[in-house]
Amino acid sequence: MANKKVSVFFCQECGNETSKWAGKCPSCGAWNSLVEEVIDKTSVKSRAKVSDVKPTKIIDVTASNEQRISTNIEEFNRVLGGGIVPGSMVLVGGDPGIGKSTLLLQTCQKLCLSGVNVMYVSGEESLQQIKIRADRIGKFNDKLDLLCETNLDTIKAVVEREMPTVLIIDSIQTMFNEAVGSAPGSVSQVRESTSVLMEIAKGKGIAVFIVGHVTKEGTVAGPRVLEHMVDTVLYFEGDRHASYRILRGVKNRFGSTNEIGVFEMRDTGLEQVKNPSAVMLDGRPENATGSIVTCSMEGTRPILVEIQSLVSKTAFEIPRRMATGCDYNRVNLLVAVLERMRDAKANRSCGIFLGRSDVYVNIAGGIRINEPAIDLAIALAIYSSEKDIPVDEGTIVFGEIGLSGEVRSVSMAEQRVNEAKKLGFKRVIMPMSNIPSVKNIDGIIVVGVSNIKEAVDAISR
Structure with a gap:
């Protein structure tokens, strides 16, 4: 049967294939996610005969503790859950120029100097360009092999011959599989290329790192099913024009999720930031409101982290709200709660009117936080700026705020208090319901609050 080119449509969210375009994916319901690709429909290949495969009883399976490979980069090990798991597949995504290739090349250096065989496959740079970057990072030895190739069949043959312990693919969007008729970077190519690399990782026990480009929405380009196929998904966050970078684990089958590692970009590469709290608070103003x-x-x-807020009278009919580093909708919610604040003891309203004021909220240091435990700090920062009341520099605040103004409990309160003690803070304002769970509170004053009015009174003293 002759080759026939056919146009099909793939969903970038779930990878569903359909013959016609639609505004809404019939499988996952995502809007405007179908993209057209031209593929070759060849004759159906003969399938291999199914051998006598039998399932294995779980009681017959023997497994030892995970033998992780240390990257010798403490922050990277933390995000991975303690090191590299042999046979695992890790996806590293981030904006262009954020430092993905630099981090992985530094990891190659640390691994090869410790005697681990590493292969770095690049589809974007030549050998000379990789060498220039490597010279800035430091010394390498003969344990690192470089390969500039985009054909997956060739890469698979080389990997099976050399059998490295760690394989790095930079990037998955440049790889192509000859069995797929579409262009490199397309949904079907990314999906099939990842499938081949997954076969290498699981079949040969080789740890595979793949670099993925991101879209303007901040997600890895290609089908969303790509993130489901791999074992670990890491995102490199931060402004590429700023010095600090945050490596965040959004999925990890071998460790905790949402773990972060903090790095600083320098001329010699990425340097670890082992005490990010001190870095985030560096340059904090004294006796400043908000x-x-x-x-x-x-x-x-x-x-x-430091929460900053600025409240100023608006010059427009509709006041402006802006949030940097936190959820914009959450800020609007907290503004509404502050306006409806009540004094339960006096049974009267004591809210602040912000309907004629612009409200700006910023998290200093370039970090983004979505945890509801910062609600109380955001609300008090807005109140401090509006009332021109500076908050004592030795005070730290955390807690979640409900719609009726109550302060709700948060997780891991004792670890938060101990971190504040370690950095020299003298007072903690926290949910009253968390007080019984905090035991080692010597050397720091703990103030429990049940609602936002009590928290406002606490910072006004």
């Missing part, structure tokens, strides 16, 4: 410190849990790590 500035307050809170504690967020990123995975298992407590991080102190």
